[in-house]
Amino acid sequence: MICQLLGVPYQDHDRFQGWSRRLISSATTKEEALQATQELGAYLTELVDAKDREPADDLISRLVVQQLRAGTLTRQEIVGMARLLLVAGHETTANMIGLGTAALLQNPDQLALLRTDPNPALVKSSVEELLRYLTITQSGRRRVATEDVTVAGQLIRAGEGVIIVAGDAANRDPDAFADPDALDLARSARQHVAFGYGIHQCLGQPLAPEWSCRSSTGPFTAGSRP
Ligand code: HEM
Known part of the structure; x- marks a missing residue:
């Protein structure tokens, strides 16, 4: 969903999920986090350039057409926003669904309640x-x-x-x-x-x-x- 909204090609999900997982993990070192930030930033910069060449119906394209071209936002600012939205929007929702399911399985009485009367x-x-x-x-x-x-x-x-x-x-x-x-x-x-x-x-x-x-x-x- 967040890919669709932003206009990030879903077929690249292995790459950006790897970077975003490294960014949010407490086991990540400072150097690894910096590297993941830079790699994700480079990927999104290429994407912003691609949207500038060929805008589509998505959020990054709108930011490029309405803000970058008008000079109200810089390329770097749009990359920063896209990075925040991609990580904040994907990791949270995906993990919430997975952990929510696990919590229900760990609490069978609550799961039964929901199944009996949804x-x-x-x-x-x-x-x-x-x-x-x-x-x-x-x-x-x-x-x-x-x-x-x-x-x-x-x-x-x-x-x-x-x-x-x-x-x-x-x-x-x-x-x-x-x-x-x-x-x-x-x-x-x-x-x-x-x-x-x-x-x-x-x-x-x-x-x-x-x-x-x-x-x-x-x-x-x-x-x-x-
Ligand atoms: C279950 C899902 C989610 C949870 C639990 C969650 C939780 C949070 C929390 C705790 C914050 C920090 C608030 C603070 O600093 O006081 C935050 C900020 C933010 N979230 Fe979410 N989030 C979720 C989904 C999303 C989605 C789907 C998006 C984007 C589409 C998103 C975009 C953002 C952004 C951009 C911020 C920064 C806001 C700011 O600093 O002004 N989040 N979120």
């Missing part, structure tokens, strides 16, 4: 709960406080850095979710932060549940977009 409301709450339970983007997100702020009694001074642990902390917070370590498909988990929160909240959020599960009723049904 009504739209339960399917919808199941998607939210699986997003909360798995919180697949597990690397901590880094932020810098722009002003003094107190969180749960802890003062964070302006300029100090914080690493936000969504999976093991926020999405497993017993004050927010009763029995947080349990997979409970019927619970209402809509306030989870599996898509982040605030200005950098996932851009693909309205698409992701659609792709993971076609029962969603429209944009912004998942998570807690402010």
